Amino acid sequence: MSRQHVDHREIAAFAQDRVNLPSDKAKEYRAQAKRLRDKLEGYLRDHPDFSLKKMLLSGSLAKGTALRTLNDIDVACYVSGADAPEDTQALLDYLAEKLRKAFPNFSPDQVQPQTYCVTVSFRGTGLDVDVVPILYDGDPNWYGNLVSQEDGSFLRTSIPRHLEFASVRKKRHDKDYAQVVRLAKFWARRMKSEQDGFRFKSFMIEMIMSKLSDDGVDFSDYPDALQAFFTYIANSDMRERIVFSDYYAPSSVPSTSDPIQIIDPVNQENNVARLYDSGQADAIVEAALDAGDAIDSALRAPTKQETVAYWQKVFGPQFQV
Known part of the structure; x- marks a missing residue:
């Protein structure tokens, strides 16, 4: 099998140039989220009975799997108190009101409830922070009820x-786990842009990589x-x-007839793929088969032109060597 024209080094260079969020941007975004969190924590010290208890950077930026196309930050906000509403829209309005009190220098239009989060907009950087509420009842492991971005239902999570689950896999592989996740997410993003109705959310990709x-x-x-990655999808x-089994016994997972079953590593009752049907599963398999065949052909291609053409079937015309 020939790797004369494209090997690990070329894929790593492509990832650095086209896939990954630049390190300076990642630092800037994390610093922005930290400033938001620090301001809230300062307010909490002066108002210990305030219903907003904790802010945590979450999502791809927190896990180190963000793509270059990242344009907002996910922050989880733990909300506690008897007056916190359990209706989704009422909770989001409540959170927006509390955030405006915690950050009085922000104008009202900088703190806006959305469908499943409250968006805080920073005028200086143009960066949006999506603050997702979690109803918290004092659990020591910071479990609470999150507003699901898929259907607006409440979902128990920690x-x-x-973040600890992702960190264990990252430490096992140094920087390579997060990089391969980003490459697979880049591929899936391209498939979504080219195939109408194609669905393959990032968290499912992360869970498959974690299993591998x-x-x-x-x-x-x-x-x-x-x-x-592609072979596992095709074979399974x-x-x-x-x-x-990090936080519960696999035997405790309830049975389900869902076509795709990828169980949340912190909540055995949550199948993160519960809203996917058989047709969507088949589309993922078909796309993975095509990508795997393209990589096989690329690794056997005799010329640089053919090799690059096969890798472009995976990553699109942006892939150049």
Whole structure:
């Protein structure tokens, strides 16, 4: 198998140039979120009975899997108190009101309730922070009820445990786990832009990569790691249950007839793919088969032109060597 024209090094260079959020931008975004959190924590020290208890950076920026196209930050905000409403829209309005009190220098239009979050806009940087409320009842592991971005229902979760789960896999593979996740997310984003109705959310990709990590897959060679990802999807037909044992016994997961079963690593009752149907599962498998075939052909292609053309079937015309 020839790697004369495109090998791990070329894929890593492409990721650095086209896929990854630049490190200076990541630092800027994290600093913005930290300033928001620090201001809230300062307010909490002076108002210990205030209903906003904790802010945590979450999502891809917190886990180190953000793409270059990132244009907002996810922050979880733990809300506690008997007066906190349990209706989704009322809770978002309530959170917006509390945030305006905590940040009195912000104008009202800088703190706006959205469908499943409250967006805080920073005029200086043009950056939006999406603050997602979590109803908190004092659990020591910071479990609470999150407003699901998929259907607006309340979903029990623990942001610190999610971040810890990702950190364990990242430490196992140094920088390579997060990089291969970003490459797969970049591929999925391209598929969504090219295929009407294609769905494959980032968290599902992360969970498949986490399973491969737990199964002993080596992520240090990016062509091989990507091929392992696509091969797993093809061989499993997206019908193999994925479950983890970090925070609960796999035997405690309830049975379900959902076509795709990828169980939340911090909540055994939450299938993160519960809203996917068989047709959407088949579309993911078909796309993975095509991508895997393209990588196989790229690694055997005799010329640079052919090799690049096959890799472009995975990453699009942005891929150049």
